Amino acid sequence: MxxxxxxxxxxxxxxxxxxxxxxxxxxxxxxxxxxxxxxxxxxxxxxxxxxxxxxxxxxxxxxxxxxxxxxxxxxxxxxxxxxxxxxxxxxxxxxxxxxxxxxxxxxxxxxxxxxxxxxxxxxxxxxxxxxxxxxxxxxxxxxxxxxxxxxxxxxxxxxxxxxxxxxxxxxxxxxxxxxxxxxxxxxxxxxxxxxxxxVVIYLRRTDSDPQLSVFLQYRNHLDNRIHQVQDYLAQNLAKKTNLDSLAAHVHMSPRNLSRLFKKVTGITVGSYLEKLRVERAVQLLSDGSKVSAASLACGLRSSNQLRSLLKKHTHSLPSEWQG
CATH class of the missing domain: 3.40.50.880 (Class I glutamine amidotransferase (GATase) domain)
Known part of the structure; x- marks a missing residue:
């Protein structure tokens, strides 16, 4: 050169x-x-x-x-x-x-x-x-x-x-x-x-991506217990979880956790978990992971469940599922 x-x-x-x-x-x-x-x-x-x-x-x-x-x-x-x-x-x-x-x-x-x-x-x-x-x-x-x-x-x-x-x-x-x-x-x-x-960049972001990853969104609050729940969900996507176990993790009742989570983040626990799963699945599929592996890594039971989730949240599917 x-x-x-x-x-x-x-x-x-x-x-x-x-x-x-x-x-x-x-x-x-x-x-x-x-x-x-x-x-x-x-x-x-x-x-x-x-x-x-x-x-x-x-x-x-x-x-x-x-x-x-x-x-x-x-x-x-x-x-x-x-x-x-x-x-x-x-x-x-x-x-x-x-x-x-x-x-x-x-x-x-x-x-x-x-x-x-x-x-x-x-x-x-x-x-x-x-x-x-x-x-x-x-x-x-x-x-x-x-x-x-x-x-x-x-x-x-x-x-x-x-x-x-x-x-x-x-x-x-x-x-x-x-x-x-x-x-x-x-x-x-x-x-x-x-x-x-x-340069070891595992996820390339494009002009269509939002500024803030969902892993960083909904964190603009000061409630440490809700931060703990968000951390746990993000770090344990592959594990099956429910509201009772999350509430026990932060020593709260399920009802109180649901109310407080919605109050400080603006969305429900279930909606937040779905958003985490969608973003993680898209990352894995973009990096070449198989659909079945991406589904398991996101705590979903099947490829069909992942497909339904992507349809619900992104209104589009990876190219290999189209047609």
Whole structure:
């Protein structure tokens, strides 16, 4: 591979107070891609017009190249990672970084692929690039983002959104999913799967997946007993369980557990267990497990029971069951 004449260039912006995983995750996947023969050159940019060192989370990052030393085109990708929320919340943030924002708008007009991770969407939005465009950001900032950028078409509960040459992703680790998504676009699914395996990513998430796994949802409460029940269900999907045994596990009556679980999570114990089983089954089937094995791993009696559950919750079946 001739790295002096790369087919693609991947630029990773390193703004002050950058979220480390937001840029390191995608950067590592693109580095790994070069080891597998992808004709890509990876570069790291300062948000200022000078070479500088950036400190974030107590770590100093140096040897950054000034952003205005480059002009990007259709074969270039620019990853814009998230940063600490208080920074872009400060009045005058856009004005203070106006030269970079103008440069960013020029690169977009040149056809460069602009890829925001987490709150990096704010920087793209300050440039007006999301006006009239579909996009997403971290779920905690959805309301604030929509209020500040009402012309954007913000999509909630979406992991990855692509609109033309604009990409946006949800929070933190979704930058890894976005990088795999783009690598698949550039080099195909077989190549992207090799990279996922190389970095030990067992479950690849796509643009149709929600931001939060059901294993993380319904946990925004402070009741430790209900957290214990949720932990037990998630860790013991293959075991048969009932309300009486769950209640005994947390020293409650079945009636009290049912009432409290619904109160703090918004759904019943049974509905929550079904959601866990559906997500786990889809994961296993996507990874190549047989239907019978997936059924047993999810605590179901038969393949037909799994099929009924998937119909109920996803309204679709794996391709091998269709027709």
């Amino acid at each position: 001739n790295t002096n004449n790369p087919k693609y260039r991947a630029f990773f912006l390193i703004p002050p107070e950058v979220q480390l995983l937001d840029f390191a995750g995608p950067a590592h996947l693109f580095y790994e891609a070069t080891l597998y023969g992808a004709n890509i050159k990876n570069l790291f940019l300062s948000m200022s017009a000078t070479h500088e060192e950036v400190t974030c989370a107590g770590v100093s990052l140096g040897k950054l190249q000034p952003y205005d030393a480059f002009e990007l085109g259709p074969d270039d990708l620019l990853f814009i990672p998230g940063l600490e929320g208080w920074i872009f919340a400060e009045p005058g943030y856009a004005a203070k970084n106006q030269e970079f924002i103008l440069w960013l708008k020029d690169q977009y007009r040149n056809g460069a692929q602009i890829c925001s991770v987490c709150t990096g969407a704010y920087i793209v939005a300050f440039a007006g690039l999301f006006n009239g465009k579909n996009c997403t950001t971290h779920w905690k900032y959805l309301e604030d983002f929509q209020n500040r950028f009402p012309q954007s078409k913000l999509l909630a509960d979406r992991l990855i959104v692509k609109d033309g040459n604009l990409y946006s992703s949800a929070g933190v680790s979704s930058g890894i999913d976005l990088a795999l998504f783009i690598l698949e676009e550039l080099f195909g699914p077989v190549f992207a799967t090799k990279i996922a395996k190389a």
